[in-house]
Amino acid sequence: MRIAIGQIAHETNTFSSVPTTVELFQAWEWDHHEKVMQRHEGVEDYLGGMIEKGKQLGVELVPTFSTFTGPSGMITQQTYEALKQELITHIVRAGELDGICLALHGAGVAEGVDDLEGSLLKELRQAVGYEIPIVVTLDLHANLTDLMVQEASALLGVNFYPHTDSYDRGMEAIELLVQIIQGQLDPVMHLVQLPLIIPTSTTLQSPAKDINECCWEWEKHPDVVDCTFFHGFPYTDIPDVGVSVLAITNGKAELAEKAAADVAQSIWEKRLEFAPNLPGPTEGIRQALATEGQPIVINETSDNPGGGTPGDGTYLLRAMIEENAPNTCFGFIYDPEVAKLAHQAGPGSMIDVKLGGKTDSLHGEPLSLKVYVKSVTDGQFIQSSPMWRGIQVNLGLSARLQVGHVDIIVCSVRSQTFDEQVFLLHGIDVMEYKIVALKSSQHFRAAFQSIAHEIISVDSPGLSTCNFASFNYTRLRRPIFPLDPVVEVRGKGVLP
Numbered sequence: 001m002r003i004a005i006g007q008i009a010h011e012t013n014t015f016s017s018v019p020t021t022v023e024l025f026q027a028w029e030w031d032h033h034e035k036v037m038q039r040h041e042g043v044e045d046y047l048g049g050m051i052e053k054g055k056q057l058g059v060e061l062v063p064t065f066s067t068f069t070g071p072s073g074m075i076t077q078q079t080y081e082a083l084k085q086e087l088i089t090h091i092v093r094a095g096e097l098d099g100i101c102l103a104l105h106g107a108g109v110a111e112g113v114d115d116l117e118g119s120l121l122k123e124l125r126q127a128v129g130y131e132i133p134i135v136v137t138l139d140l141h142a143n144l145t146d147l148m149v150q151e152a153s154a155l156l157g158v159n160f161y162p163h164t165d166s167y168d169r170g171m172e173a174i175e176l177l178v179q180i181i182q183g184q185l186d187p188v189m190h191l192v193q194l195p196l197i198i199p200t201s202t203t204l205q206s207p208a209k210d211i212n213e214c215c216w217e218w219e220k221h222p223d224v225v226d227c228t229f230f231h232g233f234p235y236t237d238i239p240d241v242g243v244s245v246l247a248i249t250n251g252k253a254e255l256a257e258k259a260a261a262d263v264a265q266s267i268w269e270k271r272l273e274f275a276p277n278l279p280g281p282t283e284g285i286r287q288a289l290a291t292e293g294q295p296i297v298i299n300e301t302s303d304n305p306g307g308g309t310p311g312d313g314t315y316l317l318r319a320m321i322e323e324n325a326p327n328t329c330f331g332f333i334y335d336p337e338v339a340k341l342a343h344q345a346g347p348g349s350m351i352d353v354k355l356g357g358k359t360d361s362l363h364g365e366p367l368s369l370k371v372y373v374k375s376v377t378d379g380q381f382i383q384s385s386p387m388w389r390g391i392q393v394n395l396g397l398s399a400r401l402q403v404g405h406v407d408i409i410v411c412s413v414r415s416q417t418f419d420e421q422v423f424l425l426h427g428i429d430v431m432e433y434k435i436v437a438l439k440s441s442q443h444f445r446a447a448f449q450s451i452a453h454e455i456i457s458v459d460s461p462g463l464s465t466c467n468f469a470s471f472n473y474t475r476l477r478r479p480i481f482p483l484d485p486v487v488e489v490r491g492k493g494v495l496p
Contacts, residue, residue: 001059003099003177004091005036005050007066008083008120011141012109013235013308015463015471016073017360022082027413028069032090036063043390046103046137049170057178062097064090070415071308080110084120088127099177100124100134103170106142106157107233114238118147125151135177137169141233144191144244153180154187154248157228159212161203162387162446176225187225189248190256192264195480196243197234198274199466200301200441204449207273214266215245218259223252227259229267235307235464239477243267271481276457276466281319284458288435289325293453295436297444302462303363304441306416310334312356313363315460316437320406321367328435329407331423332398336412342373342399349373353401355410363462371401371408377425379411385419387446393421400426407433416440419447 010020031039040047047066054061065086075083091100108116121134133153138144140158148155156173158165179185201208208231215227225248232242245267247259278301279287288296303313311334320328338353345351350372357366379395396412409426417438420430430436431451438444441457441464448455459466468483479486 001098001178001181002062002096003054003059003101003174004062004064004094004097005047005101006064006087006091007047007068007103008087009068009103009105010075010116011071011105011107011139011233011308012073012075013071013463014074014109014237015235016308018073018310020069020072020075020079022079024072025067025069025079025083029067031066033063036066040066043388044167045388045391046166046170048390049167050101050103050174053171053174057174059174059178062094064094070305073308075108075110075116077111080113080116084123087120088124091124092127097132098181099132100128101173101177102134102136104136104138106138106144106148106230107236109236109238115145115147115240118145118151121151122147133177133180135173135180137173138230139163140231142230143232143236143238143240143242144193144230144246145240146191149189149191149246155189155246156226157230157246159203159215159228161201161208161231162443164386164446166388185225186251187248188251188253188256189246190253190260192245192260193240194243194264194267195477195486196268196271197241197468197480197483198231198243199234199276200307200464201231201274202442202445204445207270210270211263211267214263218247218263221255223250223255224248224259225250227263229263234468235471237471237473237475239475241476242480275482278457278459278466280460281316281458284456285319285323285325285435287456291454294434295430295452296434297448297452297455298435298437299441299444299455299457300437300439300460301441301457302460302465303439304416304464305334305414305439306443307441307464309463310359310363311414311439312359313439313462314356314367315364316458317356317408318364318367320435320437321369321403324404324406325435326405327433328405328437329423329428329430329433330409330437331417331428332395332409332411332438334414335410336396339397339399339410339412342401342410343376343397345373347373347375369403371403374400374402374407375426379413379425381421381425383418384421385447387418387443395422398426400428417444420451
């Protein structure tokens with residue numbers, strides 16, 4: 001049995017001013033054939049799970065093309081064409097195949113292409129036909145579409161946020177694909193799209209945790225293959241943005257419809273519970289200082305590079321410097337210019353810098369500072385977080401700067417903070433600090449939930465703020481909650 005595997009993953013924030021180019025993808029991952037296996041084998045991500053399950057089942061896996069880059073702005077048309085050509089060409093050249101298993105995202109948007117994944121699958125079908133089964137893994141923040149459902153044999157989304165089950169879903173995708181090939185499974189999917197956008201909501205807590213449990217109750221039915229609550233990606237201005245539920249059964253269309261509708265109803269009843277009431281940076285710092293114990297982790301959810309933001313926002317960092325509390329650290333801010341200056345000056349130097357605020361003015365102005373260069377590094381380490389453990393991380397030229405009592409890590413590659421490794425790389429033991437500040441919405445919890453005395457999320461202006469009213473949406477299907485006071489939900493693909 002021969003199964004092709006591949007990946008194209010991007011979460012597009014259409015409000016970002018940073019276009020997503022081939023060069024951005026190549027800076028992260030742009031692999032072919034055996035290099036795909038080398039990068040992902042033993043890594044706890046989607047492709048790592050596919051590889052492991054393929055080995056267990058004795059399947060011949062044929063690696064084709066894999067690329068990924070951090071969330072950013074609209075994918076250029078030229079880049080989309082390159083992505084499509086690389087994946088489809090290498091799949092077609094792979095020879096006779098029994099199935100195809102892909103790791104996509106579900107919130108990709110290119111110039112002129114609102115639904116990257118659906119469009120990509122449609123063109124792939126034109127190349128390989130409809131006889132060969134295609135199973136796809138998706139991110140929990142996928143904005144699902146009818147086209148995706150139409151073109152794939154099965155779509156599997158992660159259940160957890162942080163996405164600690166990416167590896168498990170990769171394994172499941174291969175297992176289901178083998179069952180389809182062998183005639184043991186006839187997947188039937190039903191999609192329900194809700195007129196609802198929600199802020200980033202961890203599944204470690206209610207209400208998202210409760211909805212997952214509703215899905216799992218349905219999965220106890222012998223004919224329900226999967227039932228997944230997709231949160232959607234709200235920072236994308238396209239018609240199909242929003243929360244959805246996808247149920248998959250073994251040949252039972254009515255059962256799939258019933259399961260999806262039931263879970264969707266539960267989400268709708270809890271819609272008000274998804275609205276967080278978050279403090280601003282200054283209030284969050286004061287709450288942390290007033291709390292006994294350490295470390296107190298403060299996450300700046302409004303400038304989360306994992307949601308397509310610049311990663312060089314200065315609101316929280318400015319508040320920390322102004323407070324100047326002992327034993328506080330910030331890890332990290334994206335500023336390759338300052339990182340380069342620190343490397344040129346070397347440890348032990350005092351330098352004048354304008355830190356952060358270089359991408360746009362929305363996330364705060366640059367900070368004019370005189371800083372002490374404590375250490376410099378190459379920004380490379382192995383991720384230890386339960387989410388995507390084993391990934392080789394390269395944040396480029398990096399440095400630890402000090403201003404008063406505040407330690408600041410500066411890196412040259414835009415990314416959110418997943419675990420404590422970037423701190424350790426720069427000589428910082430987070431357990432010895434009162435406040436540990438970072439840029440992330442929820443993924444940091446996979447590593448920090450167990451070591452933080454308390455976690456305080458703070459919000460401010462930014463491209464991943466929880467304040468949806470601050471965005472100039474022009475293309476969403478209206479009405480949609482909470483932007484509109486939707487009273488009743490009726491219609492095709494929505495609630496009964």
